[in-house]
Amino acid sequence: MNNSLGEMFRITSFGESHGDCIGIVVDGCPAGLPIGVEDIQREVDKRKSSRGRPLATGRRETDKVEVFSGVFNGFTTGAPICLAIWNRDIDSSAYEKIKNVLRPGHADFTAYEKYGGFNDWRGSGRFSGRITAGFVMAGAVAKKLLSTIGIEVTAHAVEIGGIKAAPPQDVESIRERMAGNEVSCADPAAAVKMIEAIKAASRDGDSLGGIIEARAEGLPVGLGEPVFDTIEGCLAKAYLAIPAVKGVEFGAGFAAARLKGSEDNDAFDVKSGRVITTTNNHGGILGGISSGMPLVARLAVKPTPSIGKLQRSVDLDSLEPTTVAVGGRHDTCIVPRAVAVAEAMTAVVLADFALRHGKIERVLR
Known part of the structure; x- marks a missing residue:
């Protein structure tokens, strides 16, 4: 497995869905960044299932963040930052009953074949959305770091079940209108x-x-x-590491394929002595x-594969067809909770590039 992402701001993920804990190691964060566990906890809480969200998982983890290294007296030290949350509300009984039956839409088959059956099948193990709690912890550090140079990152749900939201204008309006929003x-x-x-x-049951x-x-x-470390290429890699993300687009994205060049091209202008574009089909x-314009990316999230409907499958023990209801x-829909993960991964990649390009000093004073 490759469980690391980034070059100068590098994160390494560890833990399984029903293991002892989920965590992340952040290496390369400059010394002198003021940060406390409350800053990280605030971001992790955005992902929790118990925020009044409609029909979120009944698993109620406290997701209390613990900092094991890399922060001292309220500042980063320059050493690797190790962050973890303990898994406290584990029930593997439902998985025990069907551990030899391939769940449609899951990584059961590919993981079993690749790792010779040694993979942890409890709650999908390493392939569970549970591991994204670590991504969000890393994102909290990255967002704090980016704020030192005036970069603000946010994410929001723009479509669920075919229901589309009206497009927002900017980051500030998104935050205001999302306040207290269940989805x-x-x-x-x-x-x-x-x-x-x-x-x-x-x-x-769907x-x-x-x-x-x-x-x-x-x-x-x-x-x-x-050509191989483009900003959208690295962002796409990070986004597609989020379980259930099956597509990524930037700016006008796939809609650009249906436009003429005269419609898709963003005209240049000057504002306050700075070159800008009058539209943003290129997504920054x-x-x-x-380009200096707002970065805009969209992530397609597939329906939660664990459903109560009876589905056709195969029993690995007998290699015979069978049926399964998970x-x-x-x-029922992971999109509302995945918003915090998309935001985090955006920040992680941008923090890495900001350090690689010398936009952030190695020691903050």
């Missing part, structure tokens, strides 16, 4: 419809997917290393390099 959507009217759709899917938009403002021009990236505790 992390910046359109209150659409949020109500999304909640009802999630409830209806649950009643039917699940829903959706689309998350991640944004970053305040980016300098020049981040990115073409040209030639794999940040029990246990699952989110």
